[in-house]
Amino acid sequence: MSRIKILPEALSNKIAAGEVVERPASVVKELVENAVDAGSTRIIVEIERGGRKLIRVADNGRGMSRDDALLSLERYATSKIAKDEDLFAIQTLGFRGEALPSIASVSRFTLVTRESDADVGTCIQVAGGRIDKVSDIGAPVGTMVGVAGLFYNTPARRKFLKSIDTEMGHIADTIASMALCRPSVQFRLSHNARMVKSWAPAADPTDRVADVLGAAIKKEIHPVERAGEDVHISGWVAAGRMARTTARGIYLFVNGRWVKDRVIQHALFAGYAGRLMKGRYPVAVLSLTVPFDQVDVNVHPTKHEIRFIHQKMVHDSVRDAVAQALRQSDPTHWKAPQRDIPESVQRPPAVSEPSAGYGRWRPAEKRGRRGDGQAVSGTAASESARSRVAAGMPMPLAAADGVQPPAAPRPVSDPPAGQEPLWSRRFFADLAVIGQYKGTYIICESEDGLMLIDQHAAHERIVFEQLKRRADDRGPTVQRLLVPETIDLGFREARILEKLTPELDRYGLEIEPFGGNTFVVKAVPTLLDSGDIPALVTEIVEKTAQIGVDAEMETIMDECLKVMACHHAIRAHQQLIPVQINAMLAQLDVCDNPSHCPHGRPIWIQWHLKDLEKQFRRIV
Numbered sequence: 001m002s003r004i005k006i007l008p009e010a011l012s013n014k015i016a017a018g019e020v021v022e023r024p025a026s027v028v029k030e031l032v033e034n035a036v037d038a039g040s041t042r043i044i045v046e047i048e049r050g051g052r053k054l055i056r057v058a059d060n061g062r063g064m065s066r067d068d069a070l071l072s073l074e075r076y077a078t079s080k081i082a083k084d085e086d087l088f089a090i091q092t093l094g095f096r097g098e099a100l101p102s103i104a105s106v107s108r109f110t111l112v113t114r115e116s117d118a119d120v121g122t123c124i125q126v127a128g129g130r131i132d133k134v135s136d137i138g139a140p141v142g143t144m145v146g147v148a149g150l151f152y153n154t155p156a157r158r159k160f161l162k163s164i165d166t167e168m169g170h171i172a173d174t175i176a177s178m179a180l181c182r183p184s185v186q187f188r189l190s191h192n193a194r195m196v197k198s199w200a201p202a203a204d205p206t207d208r209v210a211d212v213l214g215a216a217i218k219k220e221i222h223p224v225e226r227a228g229e230d231v232h233i234s235g236w237v238a239a240g241r242m243a244r245t246t247a248r249g250i251y252l253f254v255n256g257r258w259v260k261d262r263v264i265q266h267a268l269f270a271g272y273a274g275r276l277m278k279g280r281y282p283v284a285v286l287s288l289t290v291p292f293d294q295v296d297v298n299v300h301p302t303k304h305e306i307r308f309i310h311q312k313m314v315h316d317s318v319r320d321a322v323a324q325a326l327r328q329s330d331p332t333h334w335k336a337p338q339r340d341i342p343e344s345v346q347r348p349p350a351v352s353e354p355s356a357g358y359g360r361w362r363p364a365e366k367r368g369r370r371g372d373g374q375a376v377s378g379t380a381a382s383e384s385a386r387s388r389v390a391a392g393m394p395m396p397l398a399a400a401d402g403v404q405p406p407a408a409p410r411p412v413s414d415p416p417a418g419q420e421p422l423w424s425r426r427f428f429a430d431l432a433v434i435g436q437y438k439g440t441y442i443i444c445e446s447e448d449g450l451m452l453i454d455q456h457a458a459h460e461r462i463v464f465e466q467l468k469r470r471a472d473d474r475g476p477t478v479q480r481l482l483v484p485e486t487i488d489l490g491f492r493e494a495r496i497l498e499k500l501t502p503e504l505d506r507y508g509l510e511i512e513p514f515g516g517n518t519f520v521v522k523a524v525p526t527l528l529d530s531g532d533i534p535a536l537v538t539e540i541v542e543k544t545a546q547i548g549v550d551a552e553m554e555t556i557m558d559e560c561l562k563v564m565a566c567h568h569a570i571r572a573h574q575q576l577i578p579v580q581i582n583a584m585l586a587q588l589d590v591c592d593n594p595s596h597c598p599h600g601r602p603i604w605i606q607w608h609l610k611d612l613e614k615q616f617r618r619i620v
């Protein structure tokens with residue numbers, strides 16, 4: 001007798017349920033997907049005891065005839081695909097034809113459905129996969145599926161269910177994600193007969209985003225929009241400071257399907273480069289539209305995973321779209337460019353770069369509301385600074401950090417056609433400086449409110465971008481050391497430094513081997529000419545060891561530049577004179593990313609006047 005048997009359908013459905021129905025939220029997902037595929041505009045989800053007792057999803061979609069309703073419970077019965085080719089161009093959320101039979105095999109299942117042209121609806125009752133009763137029933141147009149006693153006949157699965165709150169949390173997340181992607185559909189969720197959440201149809205999709213992610217996010221999200229030939233990306237990204245400690249604020253959709261995709265997630269992080277602190281996750285809603293035949297959704301029974309045919313193209317488009325949206329979120333973009341600035345206005349100087357020029361440095365009194373020449377602190381230095389600034393004289397940059405006054409102005413060439421000229425993006429330079437707090441934060445008045453700027457973070461960003469820009473533009477300006485510095489390293493560290501020297505050279509840090517594990521530093525970028533050079537080089541090597549020498553050189557160099565910028569940047573608890581602050585603010589305007597230090601920490605925070613007034617109960 002043959003030992004191999006074809007499994008009875010009820011058993012094979014149970015096996016399929018093992019994959020498709022992991023927990024109550026997976027049932028909700030499948031049923032809501034079916035409702036969406038049926039063209040519903042209202043989907044009502046009722047849950048009892050976290051889904052253990054009951055899950056009921058009712059929609060106002062197109063419904064089913066009695067024959068179709070019976071067929072829908074058969075394995076591999078679907079109205080969504082018919083032939084081989086369809087599988088490679090899936091336009092609906094469902095297509096596998098296994099959700100209903102799988103769910104029905106592990107629950108007490110009721111299906112009530114009516115098509116619009118039918119006088120009467122159909123009710124089918126199933127228990128553990130066996131049809132108990134089929135009857136006519138009066139019902140509204142649409143479909144209602146009730147799933148009671150989930151896993152009642154698979155105790156092993158039932159044991160794995162978590163607490164009611166946990167299961168309810170998963171269900172709410174599932175509906176929230178569906179709601180995000182379908183703003184025009186009304187969703188309602190209730191638990192134990194109490195309304196949990198109702199998402200009204202939203203004419204403006206941003207309202208739905210605010211509804212799902214919380215109203216506070218509305219002011220902080222920036223639209224993403226990029227129409228490419230083969231991928232269209234839309235959605236919203238929140239500023240880096242709204243980042244969270246988990247990935248739960250990330251919602252990704254491809255052709256209307258909620259997905260968990262590594263490629264898009266990686267691209268999202270790449271777009272946020274330099275704007276997120278380590279271990280933080282952005283808040284983002286991204287919806288990609290790609291031709292149906294360029295994405296494979298038949299990767300996993302839960303249909304959460306997908307594969308792109310042109311993975312790199314998709315990745316790079318998402319990264320660029322996100323980066324662009326975030327750039328627009330920088331305050332330099334808040335204001336319309338000031339076209340009335342004369343062409344001769346120069347790029348502002350480096351705060352601490354002796355060779356850089358102030359150009360036609362505007363005297364403080366002409367700089368917006370900062371013009372009252374307010375002192376930054378009560379020190380003697382700032383007193384003298386105040387009088388000089390008030391007199392409209394350029395100031396030496398500080399005895400404080402040994403920096404010389406600026407030399408001749410350096411003209412800025414015209415921007416490429418179609419690109420906004422850098423000097424027209426002025427935000428920070430127009431802030432009115434109120435003072436310095438704890439020698440660490442610069443307090444400013446902006447048009448909208450009150451701003452605090454972290455001076456170390458700001459300067460770190462400035463130096464980082466300048467080092468980078470110099471290397472890219474025309475090679476770094478280097479300062480030869482009169483007495484080269486010698487550095488001794490351990491064996492492993494020495495091998496790392498050997499590998500790094502040609503690259504560091506590009507940035508103006510000239511290091512040569514001196515036999516064994518010894519090296520000499522012959523020149524440094526002018527920007528970094530002061531400071532403890534051996535400590536800097538040692539930290540660069542340590543950092544590289546940490547990320548691994550085999551990482552991409554671009555990544556390693558980015559880290560090295562961060563170390564350089566951090567070493568050189570002005571510190572916290574350092575008094576600055578007005579002209580230093582002014583120079584720094586002007587330099588921030590030239591930064592690609594004036595909102596985050598290279599490690600992703602925020603450079604500034606702002607309180608809107610309205611919010612302050614609310615707190616003081618001046619307005620309600």
Ligand SMILES: Nc1ncnc2c1ncn2[C@@H]1O[C@H](COP(=O)(O)OP(=O)(O)O)[C@@H](O)[C@H]1O
Pocket residue numbers: 030034035038059061062063064072077078079080093094095096097098099100101142143
């Ligand atoms: N809410 C619904 N409204 C209308 N038709 C439905 C609904 N749910 C399921 N169906 C029909 O039942 C079929 C089987 O559903 P399902 O088992 O989820 O498989 P799939 O969605 O993969 O086709 C669907 O193809 C669809 O024709």
Ligand SMILES: [Mg+2]
Pocket residue numbers: 030033034093094095097099100
């Ligand atoms: Mg389905």
